[in-house]
Amino acid sequence: MADKVTLAKALNMALRKVLEDDPKTLLMGEDIGKLGGVFRVTDGLQKDFGEHRVVDTPLAESGIIGTAVGLAIRGFRPIAEIQFDGFVYPAFDQIVSQLAKMRARSGGRVPMPVVVRIPFGGGIGAVEHHSESPEAYFAHTAGLRVVSPSNPVDAYWMLQQAVQSNDPVIFFEPKRRYWDKAELDVTATPGPLFESRVVRPGQHCTLAAYGPMVKTCLEAATAAAEDGTEIEVIDLRTISPLDVDTLCASVERTGRLVVVHEASVFLGVGAEVAARVTERCFYSLESPVIRVGGYHTPYPPSRVEEEYLPDLDRVLDGVDRALAY
């Protein structure tokens, strides 16, 4: 019988598993030891694996990624935690110039099996810099892979798969879904990491999202179904590379695509989805790809974040706009 676990707990179980299975893995980050991370994702791991496998680091994100690169050169498989989305930027140089490029620069001789875990997105009433959605920066960067699970089961498997990948993976954890629960069967066999998944079939319009917005989209689809609109929901799961095949297969059936994320629409991941799907499925599209997302503003103060974030109504508004064509 599968137990119900939260997304945070599923990640914790995945980390425990990789620490057990591969002595070359190690966790590093701020407050991940005794505290177990501010979201408790690493709860209990330092106690069980020691300070050399679960490493509380100085307060310096460039240091975290820079030393992870050095550890990877030595053959380790570091799993770095960035405490919040808004604090990854001090590490941007090491990520873009080194982590992403090292393998190519070295002619394939030095792989970078590093996972960078980043709790991301808003909706938890946090203070500024704690609700950002910086995934587009990383998706635009060649050499990185970018994924985001939307639910506890994916969280469990995708994190392990990310650790097993020999490429650097930026792993975006939907922080406002950390407490969502689902049954987790740890004996199951997961599908491939870099594939999107149709999580609800439908014929009138495709709705694509990742991470925290998948749940919102599923709720929107449920609501729309009451009005007779059958929405197909795709959980992208992988942001870079994009699984364009799954998207196009759906769009060829539905003729319409709405893509949703919390990040600003302008040059957000939805821009690439729209451009690429439109190029591939030009004659299948009965409406332009509609993008629903954050606005071109810094993430707003939390008392107004609900208006900033796409919610069920805004998603359905997007669907309506697509269907209006």
Add this chain to the structure above:
Amino acid sequence: MADKVTLAKALNMALRKVLEDDPKTLLMGEDIGKLGGVFRVTDGLQKDFGEHRVVDTPLAESGIIGTAVGLAIRGFRPIAEIQFDGFVYPAFDQIVSQLAKMRARSGGRVPMPVVVRIPFGGGIGAVEHHSESPEAYFAHTAGLRVVSPSNPVDAYWMLQQAVQSNDPVIFFEPKRRYWDKAELDVTATPGPLFESRVVRPGQHCTLAAYGPMVKTCLEAATAAAEDGTEIEVIDLRTISPLDVDTLCASVERTGRLVVVHEASVFLGVGAEVAARVTERCFYSLESPVIRVGGYHTPYPPSRVEEEYLPDLDRVLDGVDRALAY
């Protein structure tokens, strides 16, 4: 009579002008003093304006932008130079978290009239990290404005306008065009900074580019004209905000759009152009927006950069693909 000046010289003249006109302006960066910058854009300025107006800084990009923010809080209008595109990343945090957000965070009380000059792009046979096109990172960041001149005349006016703007402007200088010459009439009246410009009219297809690729596109249009294809070329000039009106007006005439840049296509500026124009001009487009750009790889070693960079042939190939619909 207007003199012929290089793009680098036009920038130098613009900097001299703003230093003369406004005592609150100052230049800061690595090697911008006696050396005049590695591209000589600041040549002679320290000699004439002194070490307090043209400031050679320690070798630390986060320091450059962080102190520029502090200077702006005090009422200065700093013009920071980042020596090469690939060295802006250490400053990414200060740019994204502070420079871009300070005005909004302070409720409009603290404007950030800072210009960040960045020579960008490839084609000069440089060693790694010296040929990057990071503009999409900044264009995705709310609070910043992003522009790029393509020729000496625009360089002269746009830089002055950027300095006059009360918003932070990331000013991308097309380094491989630094030595291009044009007649510059310093008594002319420039158009608005945040408008794109049709630089060659045509009716069969629109070709949009900015910075270094404008020249390539103009050459492509000339070549295409010989075969009877009339290409309309738009110099975007402004990347954020995009001048969607100018783009759409053209696309409504031509029905086709090809967008060109050196940066990776995946989530490059072309993605936003494609998504937005398609949404706005869905019924006018006879083909999907075609994107021609860099590949999803780190910028390659210089001996193979010509194959990486869009050139006349690849641009025309893109036009052909658009016309094939």
Add this chain to the structure above:
Amino acid sequence: MTDVVSHVPPSAGQELVQLLTPEGLRVHRDDYDVDLSDEELRGLYRDLALARRLDVEAVALQRQGELGLWPSLLGQEAAQVGSGRAMAADDYAFPTYREHGVALTRDVDPLKLLAFYRGVTNGGWDPNEKNFAIYTIVIGNQCLHAVGYAMGVNFDHARSGEADESQAVIAYFGDGASSQGDVNEAFIWASVFNAPVVFFCQNNQWAISEPLEKQTKIPLYQRAQGFGFPGLRVDGNDVLAVLAVTKAALRRARQGAGPMLIEAYTYRMGAHTTSDDPTRYRLASELEHWKLKDPIERVRSYLFRNEKADQAFFDAIEAEAEQMAVRLRAECRALPDPDPTSIFDHVYAEQHALVDEERASMAAYLDSFVGASH
């Protein structure tokens, strides 16, 4: 630039500068001291008490759901009030997110601090009115801003030819922050540009769950040695000592002698923020130890024992603090949520096509609901 170099700390030293013991005994020193009237001393006590009362109220408001978060300053009142009161009116402070006590000394209405942590604004006050920058959450960023501002002071002098005493700047940061690249770059820039800036590190022994030894193997004030300017450790729970050393450091900076690092040795007596649970990572006994060094209690003892204040004074302060709390509670609860379209208002100083378009689209979307409910 002036060549007057005043009072360089003699020690840069091994010891903790202290002027008031935990027991409230006054110690006199040759190098750093203060000479305050009784009224000034009582003023400091009032500052400390108000800071603590504000903090207690804010924690309560957070518990009641009125604030999203609150980082308590409990235990750090002396470090903040002492340094804040050391500033001249036109000195400029660059705080972290915990400098509520400094904010009070800069005459920032504490309601503005509550507004920030309530989530109705990301700023709240006018930095250039109070010479107190908005709070900085991203660890270390503000240290470079402080240096830039201080460089600007020098540049303005260079332009005007003035060389008189003028403005100085304080950069606040924590023990954890000392590990950030930005903070160390700030040290370099300050030194190279001889910027009139005082780096004021509140070493409260913890960076969330990480104790000091995760950031440094040697006392933090010694970091300054590596950058060529003096560093000094002060008893951060002693408001007089903090006031004395910060005044000296600011004066020194104003006179053109460049930056200095002050490590205020103190203790975070509460949780990191209201979201934190310190029982997971530190022993209660540590707190008990530090309670004996309480920054307010020692001032009270000193004032009382030396008959510089009587019970009526303390009662009056308590009443005033209570009044402030009552006002803040009411006003905080009444703070309206921002208008949704206000998020577009200050992104840019000048017209911006995309922002205009998005503002209009949000407005139309919100209007559609208003219509629907008719």
Add this chain to the structure above:
Amino acid sequence: MTDVVSHVPPSAGQELVQLLTPEGLRVHRDDYDVDLSDEELRGLYRDLALARRLDVEAVALQRQGELGLWPSLLGQEAAQVGSGRAMAADDYAFPTYREHGVALTRDVDPLKLLAFYRGVTNGGWDPNEKNFAIYTIVIGNQCLHAVGYAMGVNFDHARSGEADESQAVIAYFGDGASSQGDVNEAFIWASVFNAPVVFFCQNNQWAISEPLEKQTKIPLYQRAQGFGFPGLRVDGNDVLAVLAVTKAALRRARQGAGPMLIEAYTYRMGAHTTSDDPTRYRLASELEHWKLKDPIERVRSYLFRNEKADQAFFDAIEAEAEQMAVRLRAECRALPDPDPTSIFDHVYAEQHALVDEERASMAAYLDSFVGASH
């Protein structure tokens, strides 16, 4: 972790460690010294001469258009050879972009260095074969890699329970780099994790056009004091002194005593790179002054005067260097440009849909020309 703490530098000091004067006179010291056979001494001379000859050849190749760029090591041969030869076989070096002399000591074929600057590869050699990382252009990045690697050495020990002498790591960087956040973070991490890493700073007095005083007001080796580990200045033009202090620092690191900073005081006798024009920013007299301290000439004098080498030896080395140059010239010219589609080969370790698609599209596009020219 072992608790053996060997040989901490006594001075961390004011003076420059020197074992061979510019005139070629041998100085003996109690704290740092070397005891080398004549053959070993001649070996060092050979290293120095080959490094310089390589450099001369590379500059010439750049002038002839065979290389895109070349950062000359002229003047820094002793700093590089001395530190490179101090390493044990399984020590690991993290270079900047100028460490050609170190590369030679790590047995990296200099052709690979030329290949990098010719622009046919962004790497060139196998870092883990030579224990010599690929060149790092982004100033300072490699210092954190070095520390991470060195932390890994400790972690491996912790796992295996071993505490014997083992690997140490060298991080190379320049005087300009000392201002980067990454370098200072590296100091912090190395200290906190007691990482077996030696920070080797070649202070060649210039960062492109900026003289040392734009980066620091105090001698760079003193930076270490702020981070709690020893720092020391060595005559960077004295290969024996560099060898001695680097060996000691590496030994110390291997024995578990943690990091150390070595400032090799030297001079960039050439331009920053072949793109640079130093006449714009520095006086020729400065170069003349440093010519008197040439790192190779003093070894030659010493060997010759003390009859440790005769003219035949020097002639043989010159011939060998010339041979190397001839080979390099020919092989460099013959280096083929990479196949265009090779740019896709190593971006990812595993299959990647977009890269596959783009590779195919480039191949088809290139093929269309092949077709066209038929």
